[in-house]
Amino acid sequence: MSKNIAVVAANGKAGRLIVEEAVNRGMDVTAIVRGENKTKAQHAIIKDLYDLTADDLTGFDAVVDAFGIFDPAKLDEHSTSLKHLADALSGSNTRLLVVGGAGSLYTDEAHTKQLSDSFPDNIKGVPLAMGKALDALRKRDDVHWTYVSPAGDFQADGPRTGKYVLTGEEYTTDADGKSAISYADYAVAMVDEIAADQPHDRERISVRW
Structure with missing residues (x-):
């Protein structure tokens, strides 16, 4: 059955690549954007993320949160934006x-060390902020969430091969010790998860080549 999804x-x-992948697979896609819709989505909601209400998100099978921010002064928005979306979807299917x-x-089986522990201090801001948002999301049992982490080397302009390895909470590499994936293949994995008959409910998964 075709899915009806929104991409924030x-x-x-x-976001654009996730929209494109979903549209190409026959899904009904609504782009949620602050200005002109520049995607292939069939529909658009022109609205700031923080102005979205539960009514705006009613009727979708899935909402994809592709919001990101890198301004050092606004890194707390990783948490506040995700909380706003989770609150809007609270109690829904x-x-x-x-x-x-x-x-x-x-990076260890005991889950006491994270990949960001090895990052230089000057680039830890974003991963720590995203990790804090994930920690808060883990406490939500009122939302059907799935957190999808990319590989260590997340390649914006990499190829779409249609192939990837699905992993879990731990950082993994291929046989050559590399951890990479393109945005395009990440989009493939995200849409696969949306379409899955047995989704990873309230779990974090990760994908790499």
Whole structure:
């Protein structure tokens, strides 16, 4: 059965590719953007993320949160934006799928160390902020969420191969010790998760080549 989905911050690079992948697979897609819709979505809601209400998001099978921010003065918005969307979807059957980060992936079996622990201090801000947002999301049992982390090397302009390896909470690499995925193949994985008969409900998953 075709899915009816919305993509928040659809005009961003990740958002546009997720929209395109979903449309190409026959899904009914609504882009949620602050200005002109620059995606292939069939419909658009022109609204700021923080102005979205539960009514705006009613009727979707899934809402993809592709919002991202890199301004050091606004990193708390990783948490506040995700909380706003989760609150709007609270108690509904609509899934919330989050375009996450790799920095919070664990590097040990005990899950006491994260990939971001090895980052230089000057680039820790974004991964730590995204990790904090994930920590808050884990406490929500009123929302059907799935957090999707990319590989360590997240390639904006990499190829679409249609192939990827699905992993979980831990940072993994291929046989050559590399952890990479393109935005395009990340979009493939995200749409696969939306379409899944047995979704990863209230779980964090990760994808790499």
